[in-house]
Amino acid sequence: MALMRRSLLQGSLGFAAGSPLARPYIANAQAKTMSAWFAQGFVEDEDIALRKAVAGYEKASGNKVELSIIPFAPQRQKIVSAITSGVVPDVTQNNPAEILPLYAWQDKWIETEDIVETQKARFSETALKSAQAYNDVTKKRAYYGVPLRGACVPCHTWKSLVEKADMKMADRPRTWEGYFDFYKKVQDNLRKKGERKVYGLGFQVTANGVDPAALFNAFMHGYGGQGIVTPEGNLNLDARIREAAIKAAEYLGGAYRDGYVPPSAINWNDADDNNAFHAKLMVMDVDGTISTEVAVKAKHPEWYFDEIVTDGLLYPTTNDGKPITCITAMLNAVIPKGAKNVPVAKEFLKFLIQPEVLQDTVETGLGRNLPPMPELAKTPFWQNPKDPHLKGYVQQGLLGPTQPDYYVFNPAMAEVYAQHVYSKAMIAVAKKGKATDAVDAAFNEIKEIFAKYPIKQS
Amino acid sequence: MSVALSSRRRSIHRWRRRADAVGSAVLSVALLVWWLLPIYNMLLIALDPEGETEFKGDLWPSDPTLKAFAGVFFEGYWYLKDFWLQFGNSFFIGAMTMVLTALIGSLGSFALGRMWRGRAGVISTAALLLYTVPVYFLVIPFYLLMHKYGLNDTLWAVIAANVTFAVPYALLILQWYGRLVPLELDDAARIDGATPVQVYMRIYLPLMAPALAVIGILAFLTAWNEYLYQFILLSSPGNKTVAISLATFFDNEYTPWNYPAAASLIYALPPIVLFFAVRRCIAAGLGSRRFRQ
Structure with missing residues (x-):
């Protein structure tokens, strides 16, 4: 027994003594190893392209990237857990997008200007603005993100349903209200033909997810109400903005109230409008990215090529015929404070934003993601004349007039979205309330939220 | 009279036992169906060549395939x-x-x-x-x-x-x-x-x-x-x-x-x-x- 104990102790001591000798190789390798959490692609090729980019960097640098590919939706939980606890990866993404300005406010990101600088001339202005945020600790705005890809909100229409109502796509007015009124007429005609279950408009008049805020913003811009937050981060609720907000609330809530929106829309979550659209529950939908189209491409190519129309290039104008500035949300790479290997993380991101690498990682997404550099929109992929959706989408979200979402200018707007302030206004009108009262209540709530995020002007 | 009464009671008792047995059996089958239905539905989806989730009224897929099981076994997807x-x-x-x-x-x-x-x-x-x-x-x-x-x-x-x-x-x-x-x-x-x-x-x-x-x-x-x-x-x-x-x-x-x-x-x-x-x-x-x- 004593012999056993002694031999066990000796063995343990020997193992403990030997460990440091065996470890230098690992320790050395760890010094050049970084961890990265990236969102999983929607098709396998996206992941393959990302892995290829990582392998390319590893080969070029001799460093190692521990890449963890995580599903997009739950990635948020993991990132929030990591940042909250302070145990962070070296690189991750701003998923949800609002965390870039929110955590920048709390000084939780490493500055990234030196990374962005390597490709600064190539990035769109919107991409560059989206990578910046205000830091409430340093009291200045700086780069905290590295733009990887973008997305905007186009309109999607079932051409076949419009034709079923004996109407023509070419007859759609190009001005804002006329454009959406057209779909009300489509529904009226479908009802006359005995079609009871199809609705004209797929508005997300709900208090779930991020879609309602994007929809309300689109309508604010459609009614000429651009600029509720200035690029300096100040709240602007002047008469022009108020009038646009009232019209937006009235049109969106009113369409629901008047029966032009599926009744279930009041409970929709982010993916529900896509599903309802695919089920032909409504003639048109206003929804971010062209995932609506891309999702059916493999299984129903006839839908993709012939039946569904994306209005990106032919996105309506304001009621007085002016082009509308579209909000393009950007996905950025970020380096959290507390990251163990910042130099390698920065080097990796410099590699990742080279145009040829970005092109590969963006285009493998079948067009769901927009590139952050205008020159990448001129490739055969985006300009393919045989594809009915890509050219218009990239025009709307990258080459046309764009701007970042308002939370980029002030993180208060992220809280406005999270509190579903716009949704409450839309729903109040849907329940037969007055749009003016609903908007006044919304603006009071917005003022209270913005009071918590004062931005010092330099 | 008492023999007839006793025979009638026995008959009622037999019927009750039978009704109890039938009731228990029906309840058991209903519960079993309730519990196994999601698994059965999952099996139908697994055997469908395209993984269609919409139930079209068929109790068995028209064209069942083990493709998905093979995909799992050989890590094909x-x-x-x-x-x-x-x-x-x-x-x-x-x-x-x-x-x-x-x-x-x-x-x-x-x-x-x-x-x-x-x-x-x-x-x-x-x-x-x-x-x-x-x-x-x-x-x-x-x-x-x-x-x-x-x-x-x-x-x-x-x-x-x-x-x-x-x-x-x-x-x-x-x-x-x-x-x-x-x-x-x-x-x-x-x-x-x-x-x-x-x-x-x-x-x-x-x-x-x-x-x-x-x-x-x-x-x-x-x-x-x-x-x-x-x-x-x-x-x-x-x-x-x-x-x-x-x-x-x-x-x-x-x-x-x-x-x-x-x-x-x-x-x-x-x-x-x-x-x-x-x-x-x-x-x-x-x-x-x-x-x-």
């Missing part, structure tokens, strides 16, 4: 590329959670119920307070704790979390079950010179086997079906589990649902095998020969 590695990780987490929960639970219940009988109930009830906090809110403290212990991104971090949540319930059940084991057995063993360890090993554990089997299965199932802690605590591709992998399917509009359905059916096999393996042990109960001896 891109989300299932490391399926067997992940399966191994899930099994390791489940098995270790089961063993450690049974071990810690039995030691705890033995100490509280047999050796320190005074305020034992207070301690085991206090442990249950853990369940009053939603597990969702404990994930960040756990994440931080595991990092401090150097266990982050290891399977042991998830095992530790699972065991933490399983042990209070195990303690409660084992303590209550332990009350059925007469304390006189311990006293008799001690008089014969048995140490506490011997009492635990030779008397307590064998007699607690049915309860331990139940606790073990529950702990295994909890670990097997748990997702949040696995997702948050594990990051490296080599440490991922089937629960994490299956969740990836929900993030994709292209998902051919036959693959996750087939993977889920295969994933459901170990708990079923485990249940049948220990079923006899559970049924044996306190009436076993060992207890009588």
